[in-house]
Amino acid sequence: MATYLHFAPAIALAVAAGTHRTGWRLTLAGAFFAVLPDADFALVTMGLDRYSGPFGHRGFTHSIAFALALGAFGGLWAGPGWRRRLGAASFLALCTLSHPLLDGLFDRGICNAWLWPFDHARLCLDWRPVPMIGVPLFGVERFQRELLWIGVPLVLLTNAALLLRAGWSSVRSLAINGRNPCATHG
Ligand SMILES: [Zn+2]
Numbered sequence: 001m002a003t004y005l006h007f008a009p010a011i012a013l014a015v016a017a018g019t020h021r022t023g024w025r026l027t028l029a030g031a032f033f034a035v036l037p038d039a040d041f042a043l044v045t046m047g048l049d050r051y052s053g054p055f056g057h058r059g060f061t062h063s064i065a066f067a068l069a070l071g072a073f074g075g076l077w078a079g080p081g082w083r084r085r086l087g088a089a090s091f092l093a094l095c096t097l098s099h100p101l102l103d104g105l106f107d108r109g110i111c112n113a114w115l116w117p118f119d120h121a122r123l124c125l126d127w128r129p130v131p132m133i134g135v136p137l138f139g140v141e142r143f144q145r146e147l148l149w150i151g152v153p154l155v156l157l158t159n160a161a162l163l164l165r166a167g168w169s170s171v172r173s174l175a176i177n178g179r180n181p182c183a184t185h186g
Pocket residue numbers: 001037038058062099100103
């Protein structure tokens with residue numbers, strides 16, 4: 001698990017999508033949803049399931065179905081209009097899904113029950129590049145590694161997405177002006 005930066009993909013997604021679209025409330029909800037799957041620790045602490053059980057750590061809260069369900073639930077509160085709700089639901093589902101994806105990239109810890117409730121098996125990603133074995137769960141070293149392996153790639157990906165958006169907007173406005181030459185001459 002990321003100790004510090006599970007919220008970061010939500011912020012990156014909001015910036016990449018355009019914060020004028022998401023707004024601060026949805027962005028904050030996304031950051032909360034991106035952290036929420038680790039609430040499963042509470043279920044283990046309360047003794048409701050063993051650590052590696054379907055309701056244990058990285059169990060049902062780290063599944064694709066949970067992300068979709070949480071996204072759909074959050075979308076219901078997004079205000080009027082199906083497009084707005086669908087957009088919010090998609091954003092929130094992606095934010096939630098970013099959590100098991102980040103966990104899955106770390107080289108330590110048990111794997112996620114991605115396919116719950118259809119399959120309770122813990123499935124590891126083939127590619128687990130983030131080196132966390134031997135790194136304490138809290139502290140400066142942990143923070144530095146997360147900055148390097150999560151923060152830096154997210155900043156690069158977000159900037160790439162912003163560049164793509166800017167390029168796409170330019171192409172669109174050129175195409176529109178090309179169809180209507182009078183548009184550029186007032
Ligand atoms: Zn987790």
